[in-house]
Amino acid sequence: MEAPTMNKAVERELLVPEAPDEVWHSLTEPAWLGEDASIELEPAGEVRAGERSGFVEEADEPRRLVFWWSAPDEETSRVELDLDKVEGGTRVRVTESRPLELLTLRARDLAVELDVAGGTGPVAYAGGAAPVMG
């Protein structure tokens, strides 16, 4: 799995001695997400935390939770929570990214790339798929 160029993603991990079931259950008491937080652990469920709000994209109990959220005047970001059963407990891995922004960045990169290429042929850079013709 290759990380796309300039993907603005943040990853954090937490290791706890509880089993994934128990961790999943704890996610339903959403104080950990922030003040006045609430989260409905089902697709299209509502997510609220402070001034942030959003919706659940995927809820695969007790393994994976994906939601989108944003604060007012902020771009929307996507949060993936993966609960992996490991020896002695659960690894909670969280990834927050801004895929929508990645699209605009990528468009800008391609524009630069095509400009730089001029008449000399395609310029490759790692992770960036060159536009494929036909």
Place this chain on the structure above:
Amino acid sequence: MPAADPADAVFSALADGTRRDLFALLGQHGEASATELARELPVSRQAVQKHLGLLAGAGLVAARRAGREVLYHPTPGPMSEALEWMAEVGRQWDDRLAALDRQLARGRTSA
């Protein structure tokens, strides 16, 4: 068109996975020495030094001397906004995961 397009340098500097990691790490730290950065990456200090040199050549990082150390920091530009976001979001998740851990820990003692 200028002889050397700065975009070439930026793209080739960020074309390498280790340099991307290094750049992101530097964003999280704000400022760090090659030795500190090497501790968090699976490469030697010498390799980190070389990668930092390439990032500096592309104008993505700058260095300053602090006593007997050279400290690197990301330079302002289109990427710095991204790095600030990453640092801020990283801090927020550190807090939330710590809160989740405390929440689970309450069950550990009372159960």
